[in-house]
Amino acid sequence: MPSCRESTRLMSEARERALTRGERVGLRLHLLMCAGCRNFGKHLDFLRGAAQAYVPGAAADDEAANPDSTSVMHESDAPTGR
Amino acid sequence: MANELAEDAAQAGGGAVTLADPEFLVPLRRQMIKFATLQLRDPDLAEDAVQEALAGALKNQRFFGGRSALKTWVFAILKNKIADALRQRSRIVTASSLGDADDDGETFAALFDARGHWHLSEQPAGWREPEASLRETQFWHVFEACLEGLPERQARVFMMREFVGLDADEICKALALSRTNLNVLLHRARLRLRACLENHWFVEGLR
Incomplete structure (x- = not known):
């Protein structure tokens, strides 16, 4: 069974290629037992x-435009409140 | 002040921010050049890509409710231009011009023990509602800082893959990298970026 380091490698490579059957089986077994690596897999999707969604430099702009607020006036579809 | 005026004017006119507005265009163009140069490593190519992207954007001018929506759209066009430029000129960048040597396994040693298990303090935690972060300005500061903290090669291939959207073969060809090399760089980049976001943003989830 792969280690955590190996498992994260397989999850990373799975984004560029199809894993072999053996790799998939090993990875699945490891994930059953390892919460840290399960989290890692979710975080890869998030990354x-x-x-x-990243727009280079946008964070700095927003702050310059609204130095003291986090409101985003122009998002017409934004709900009021959370 | 000037920004507010421009926005007020746009809102008063019932229209939207447009690319014709120099208050908007000048800083936007500067950011585009910076990003394109980072990806293409060639000031002339970067200039061309930005010029083409802006020309395309002007030709297909649409109305957007605000600066950030317009900017996102312009950057999407730029991404395509960068991808085209990278595909057309294979091996624009030789391995040596990629800058610093990579971290030589430093990433792995910091995260895993000798048997390849997570160090206790490095085990990925559960993140609560990560998607909500994408709407927070402060999150993007952290994201950008984490990206800039990656070794140059890692940042580069990560962005080519996940932001520009090239596939692995295209990246290997553009950078004259072996597939094994690329895999290692992406693996390290993802590990580091994830850890950085966890440590600097998702810390509340840690308990």
């Missing part, structure tokens, strides 16, 4: 989503 991709964040990278795609």
Whole structure:
């Protein structure tokens, strides 16, 4: 069975290639027993989503535009309140 | 002040922010150049990509309710131009011009013990509602700082893969990297970026 280091490698590579059957079986076994690596897998999905949503330098702009508020006036579909 | 005026004017006119507004365009262009240069490692190519992206954006000018929506759209066009430029010129960047040597396994040693298990303090925690973070300005500061903290090669391939959206073969060809090399760089980049976000943003989840 793969170690945590190996398992994170397999989860990373799975984003660029299909894993072999043996790799998938080993990884699944490891994930059954390892909460840390299960979290890592979820975080990889999040990283991709964040990278795609990222606009370079946007954070600095927003702050310059609204130095003392976090409100985003122009998001017409934003609900009022959380 | 000037920004507010521009926004007020746009709102008063019932229209939207446009690319014709220099208050908006000048800083936008600077950020585009910075990003394109980082990806293409060639000031002329970067300039061309930005020029084409802006020309394309102007030609297909649409109305957006605000600066950030317009900016996101312009950057999406720029991403495509960068991807095209990288695909067209294979091996623009030789391995040596990629800058610093990589971290030589430093990432792995920091996170895993000799048997490859997580060090206790490095085990990934559960993150509560991570998607909500994407709406917070402060999150993007942390994200950007974490990206900038990666070794150059790792940051580069990560962004080519996840932001520009090239596939692994295209990246290997553009950077003259072996597939094994690319895999290692992406694995390290993901490990480090994840750990950085956890330590600097998702800390409340740690307990």
